[in-house]
Amino acid sequence: MKLFDVYPLMPINIVKAENCKLWDENGNEYLDFYGGHAVISVGHTHPHYVETIKNQLDQIGFYSNSVINKLQEELAEKLGKLSGYEDYSLFLCNSGAEANENALKIASFSSGKKKFITFRNAFHGRTSAVVAATDDPSIVAPVNETDNFIFCEWNNVDQFEKLFFANLQDLAGVIIEGIQGIAGIQIPSQELMEKIARLCTENSVFFISDEIQSGYARSGKFFAHQYFGVKPDIITTAKGMANGFPIGGVLVSSKIPAKHKMLGTTFGGNHLACAAAIAVLEIISNENLVEESLQKGKYLVQKLNEIPRVKEIRGKGLLIGIDFEIPAAQVSKKLREEFKIFVGSASNPLTMRLLPSLTISYPEMDYFISSLNSVLNSI
Ligand SMILES: Cc1ncc(COP(=O)(O)O)c(C=O)c1O
DSSP: OOOOOOSOOOSOOEEEEEBTEEEETTOOEEEESSHHHHTOSSOBTOHHHHHHHHHHHHHOSOOOTTSOOHHHHHHHHHHHHHHTOTTSEEEEESSHHHHHHHHHHHHHHHHTOOEEEEETTOOOOSSHHHHHTSOOGGGOOGGGOOSOEEEEOTTOHHHHHHHHHHTGGGEEEEEEESSBTTTTSBOOOHHHHHHHHHHHHHHTOEEEEEOTTTTTTTTSSSSGGGGGTOOOSEEEEOGGGGTTSOOEEEEEOTTSOOOTTSSOOSSTTOHHHHHHHHHHHHHHHHTTHHHHHHHHHHHHHHHHHTOTTOOEEEEETTEEEEEOSSOHHHHHHHHHHHHOEEOEEOSSTTEEEEOOOTTOOHHHHHHHHHHHHHHHHHO
């Protein structure tokens, strides 16, 4: 059987990793400034992470959600403490799309309504409702088409307010990324975030923050929306949550009651996934990775600002978008082939995304900067 060919692959077979380094089958070493798409939060094969998963596997890897699982409770407690959301409750699932899908269901069940405001160029995943919340026709199949999503221009506060009141009767929620990721690291304005928070609270509409890419310490705060002093009703997480072990989470405000049967999953919150996610939170806490991400991000941005052919830099913490005047793919290819560095792309072909592990070192950042400088001077 062949693989269903949906990805344009780089001709590289990665077989081993340690912290921010990767090795291919020929022994070539790469520096990982991509983190497998913002997934590697605490470094590849972190000893505490590996040991925790191995120990858990010796005990039990999986049992169903029909029995008590103390690891889920431990994960919820630790996540509550570290994120500042101790009064919220946690629903566990397996991926980012699934987390958002469940967030929309919670808002819809609880309000009895079915419309959502979403933003242009957002990305919320590829499953049924969430793919319809993404205005990219190349990923929305006819079966996913619905008029339940209303698209607002990014950072257009007046348009948001008009759409909000024009649809209020049917409006279950507003979904927005803490910082737009695939769109090229686009930061919402303070005014927009405050407006969403205020209008949602005043009108009993649910505010959903998609923190799948921008959360879990990556932005230099635990969640990116915390930069704006707002408190969403529902927050979704995945990617960095278990450093590559599949898991997703929905944090739900105490004002939203749970009901049996409204949500469910076979694999979500299994013992092994919880052990991996607990290890990640312990490492984030022990190694002070929220603050580390903030400081390292500042350092990178300062160094990037010194490079003349960089047109624009956006970002917070280790979630950084760089615009060039030439296609970013040209720069990335040279970085990969000549300097053995992986970086991320974005929907804008001129934008490069940096999403390294929060454990990246200062010498590694310096190597990236000098390599980028050389590449740009050679094009
Ligand atoms: C902001 C955001 N939301 C949702 C998703 C979907 O997550 P997953 O691929 O785990 O389904 C992604 C993935 O890139 C994302 O960046």
